[in-house]
Amino acid sequence: MRTDGDSWDIVTSVGLTALGVATFRALETIDPDPMIHDGYAAWFVEAAGEPRFTRLLKDPAAVGAMARFGRFMGVRTRFFDEFFAAAWQRGVRQAVILASGLDARAYRLDWPAGTVVFEIDQPRVLEFKDRVLADHHAAAKADRRVLAVDLRDDWPGALTASGFDPRRPTVWSAEGLLPFLPGAAHDALFERIDALSAPGSSVAADEFSRGLDPDHFVGMEEKLFGDSPFGDLDVGDLWYDDARSDPGDWLSRHGWTVHLTTPFEMAAAYGRPLTDMPAELVDVAQQMRYVSAGKRG
Template sequence: MRSEGDTWDVVSRVGRTALFVAASRAAESKQADALIQDEFAALFVEGSGDPDTIRLINDPELWAQSSLSTGFIGLRSKFFDDHFLAAAGNGVRQAVILAAGLDARAYRLDWPLGMVVFEIDQLKVLEFKREVLTDVDATPKADRQDVVVDLREDWPSALIDAGFDPDVPTVWSAEGLLMYLPGAAQDALFARIDELSAPGSRMASDAVEIGDDFRMLAEQQAQQLRDTQVDLTELFYTDDRLDPAEWLTAQGWRAAIASSDELAERYGRPLTAGRDALGQLVNKIKYLSAVKQS
């Protein structure tokens, strides 16, 4: 179970979910009509030495049986890629990736000159990522800055110490993050983002609706999660929290919500019907995008 101040690396607890997301991005990149190209995703999986995840990316039949093969990671990754590139296209030159995990956008997106990308995560995750990318002589396409801090701690101070400038517009992402935070921590996260954001800043996040599908997932976990070896029901927080879109709107942001089906239509990639409780759950993810007006 989760506990206050718990830690992880890429093969344990919350960190392990990032590894499976990397496997999903690797699988998406192999599609003939791939929505993204992530040449680093498979390297992270292989570098982890985790046999379950390595088998998942090497065996197409095994991948097809996985709950993660519904296609939502391709849609999600494309949504956040477009979010960052749209902001950069509008002159934003500062990006913050909250709980960066095995995100390789600093290396694979075509950033404009002068772009600074801050990646916030726990020490072991960022160390592993740096080792894998160094081994292949990967060069970031932006000025990439690691910020080693837990999001439940005073991360704004660590971010500013790393060179972040709160007086210029910023593009933020909280991808695959909110369900792993207690309600109070999520609410504090958005309050801090608002405090650090100059007008013109942009924010994007995604969230799972915790309802009947989650309860079904908890009941079926022994069978349904055997392909991931990760019990999401022990990692997710289901306590009360503010609605981010409503809260941001009240603070002067212009917010919009898109459903998974709407993203699927936008990108011309129908979602595969969820074959189990996990698949049904992820197909109901909502995507938030917001721009700070004042």
């Protein structure tokens, strides 16, 4: 169960979910017809050495239903990839990746010259990530600045101390983050983003529009995956279901133009309709939506 001020590394608690997402990105990347290309994801999985995830990469043919979950993650990853690309095409040169986990976008996306990418996450997660990237002699394609700070703490102070300029438009991402924040921290996140965003900024997040029963998610895991790749970790125990503002409604009320879409709509737009997914996964995906918004002048 979560506690105030809890922390984790890459193979425990919330960190293990980041490793799981990296595994699904790696599986999608090696698919014969992939939606994304993330050659960094497998590095992280192999370096972590978590046996359930490394087994999946060694024997993709045995993945079964998890392959469909990889395709679902492919849709999500591509959505955020294209969101960043659209921002830099508008001239935005400042990006903030909240709860960056094992996100390697500073390395794998073709950022324009002069772009600064800030990554914020737990200290031990970032230490692991940086060590793996250094071991592989990876070179970032942007001016990458890493902030080891909890999103429940004063991350805006750390951000500005690292050279963030609130007078310039910023592109923000909160991918796979919101259910892991308590309601107060969830609402404070958007208040802080708004306060730090100049006109022309944009933000994207994924969230569960009607709320998701953690027990339902666990039941889906057991039915689809049998031996869960998360082992004894109950992912539902990591989420908060206390009261919080609806992100789209909140942003609309505070001067942002909001667009909402679903995984099914995005997959269809990519020419990859999610037509062969198990009913349990469809039910979960139907409760998810992607929120993107631009701040008006």
